[in-house]
Amino acid sequence: MIEGYASGKPVILSDLDAFREFSNDQISATIPRLDGPALIEKILYLKHNRDVCQTIGQAARRYAEEHFDLRETARRYAELYASL
Known part of the structure; x- marks a missing residue:
């Protein structure tokens, strides 16, 4: 799923x-x-x-970049640990 989002293509998921x-x-x-x-x-x-494919794909790519970027995730963990 994450790889699909990152590819910028629409992903079809089962309702699980x-x-x-x-x-x-x-x-x-x-x-x-x-x-x-x-x-x-x-x-x-x-x-x-x-047009729907493009819209969903672009939004999915942005979502993947914002939520699953390794550097961003590491930065958030560093902030969390620093705050403890």
Whole structure:
């Protein structure tokens, strides 16, 4: 998921608890769990709506850069430890 976000491409996720913390409609496309027809529908929707793909992809890339950047994560941990 994180690699997909960082690639700047839209990511399609199943509606699972594990993904909810790191997903929303602005940065990913969500489908019901184990719903093959919904997956096909979402793929076709994204294929035919390139502007939506671009918008979601760009937002996902920004999200990945802001929340999963190694340097930023290290900086936040350093701040946390310094405050203890």
